[in-house]
Amino acid sequence: MTAGVAPTARRRAQFTSGPAPLDMWEEVFARADRALPSQAPTWLRCVCAVDGLEDATRLYRTADGRRLVLPLVRRSRLGRLASTLDSLPTGWGPAGLLSDSGLITPDDVAMVFADLAGQAFRVTVRPDPAYASIWDDGIPEGVTRQPLTAHTLSLEGGFDEVWRRRFRSDTRTRVRRAERAGVTVEHDDTGRLVPVFQDLYAKSVDRWARQEGQPLALARYRSRRREPAGKLPTVASVFGTRCRIYVASVDERPAAAIVVLHGTHTAAYWRGAMDDEVAGRTYANYLLHRTAIEDAVTAGCTTYNMGDSAPGSPLALFKSRFGAVEQNYASYRLERIGVTAAADRLRGRIGTALKRRRGRR
Numbered sequence: 001m002t003a004g005v006a007p008t009a010r011r012r013a014q015f016t017s018g019p020a021p022l023d024m025w026e027e028v029f030a031r032a033d034r035a036l037p038s039q040a041p042t043w044l045r046c047v048c049a050v051d052g053l054e055d056a057t058r059l060y061r062t063a064d065g066r067r068l069v070l071p072l073v074r075r076s077r078l079g080r081l082a083s084t085l086d087s088l089p090t091g092w093g094p095a096g097l098l099s100d101s102g103l104i105t106p107d108d109v110a111m112v113f114a115d116l117a118g119q120a121f122r123v124t125v126r127p128d129p130a131y132a133s134i135w136d137d138g139i140p141e142g143v144t145r146q147p148l149t150a151h152t153l154s155l156e157g158g159f160d161e162v163w164r165r166r167f168r169s170d171t172r173t174r175v176r177r178a179e180r181a182g183v184t185v186e187h188d189d190t191g192r193l194v195p196v197f198q199d200l201y202a203k204s205v206d207r208w209a210r211q212e213g214q215p216l217a218l219a220r221y222r223s224r225r226r227e228p229a230g231k232l233p234t235v236a237s238v239f240g241t242r243c244r245i246y247v248a249s250v251d252e253r254p255a256a257a258i259v260v261l262h263g264t265h266t267a268a269y270w271r272g273a274m275d276d277e278v279a280g281r282t283y284a285n286y287l288l289h290r291t292a293i294e295d296a297v298t299a300g301c302t303t304y305n306m307g308d309s310a311p312g313s314p315l316a317l318f319k320s321r322f323g324a325v326e327q328n329y330a331s332y333r334l335e336r337i338g339v340t341a342a343a344d345r346l347r348g349r350i351g352t353a354l355k356r357r358r359g360r361r
Helices: 005-010 022-031 041-051 106-116 129-138 159-166 169-180 194-212 216-226 231-238 284-298 314-320 340-360
Strands: 015-019 058-062 067-070 073-075 084-087 122-125 144-154 184-188 243-250 253-262 266-274 303-308 325-335
Touching: 022 041, 022 067, 041 073, 041 231, 058 106, 106 122, 106 129, 106 325, 129 144, 129 325, 144 159, 144 314, 159 284, 169 284, 184 284, 194 216, 194 231, 194 243, 194 253, 194 266, 231 243, 243 284, 253 284, 266 284, 284 303, 314 325
Parallel strands: 084 122, 266 303
Antiparallel strands: 015 058, 058 067, 073 084, 122 325, 144 303, 144 325, 184 243, 243 253, 253 266
């Protein structure tokens, strides 16, 4: 890691730090109105159980009396100094700092990297997109910034306001078409619909592979690495009623499904899947999100996070049709040796090779 990070940051804020006791973390989470589902203690239990990681969550007490929690996991292979720290790992959503007062400052951000510097081979923090400007202002020298774009829908004003003023007119039209086509939506928070989602997800993986020109065996292998079979069942079991699965059916055949997570006042669309042959032109996905958004409003949520997507992509356009607004933010990485650039170059070469292969077909 860059030697100059810690001294600079430590001059900017007074703090004490240490492991986060579970009861205190739960209290901070309950007091943070904008807390993300992925900042909950039970969510980290899922991460550790599925990926075999160690809970390394930190508690900070600032000079002005605020309590901050950084959900954090450690992956150790060759000892502590060769380990990695993530808030959170890829596929588990953003985390970053959680404040019992809702206030997070650039000094708090600098404090985090000062505290973690030297404790691992690599530290990666992907914060709540809502605090993007604060994190950018507080990041010290030597930290690598990876730009990301999330989409978030405000639920302020109630569902009628969201439906009439935030949903685009063509979105409302597609929802009505789905209803006229006989699409039905059911939801469950006991885990009963997990097998249905997993079956739809397997079909989605095959469809995405065909669209991208990937070998089917490679796509399935990468999917198993990214989304192991035990991941969703674990989340449904441990996260409990905060994990809701919605399934849209056409003629009683599952066509599409989404997984929505709930925090204190924030709902988050986490995963989606579809059987394109069954869904056809029924616009089942539109009715799914419409239903989940109305449920989120009823549950007292003020935002509906729709996750990351590439700007200008079809997925980004889909999210914008519901009134979700782009939020540019970043993931931050600090490491001992500059291996990130080399890894990124390797991934770039693989991506180029796959594109050339598609071009020859």
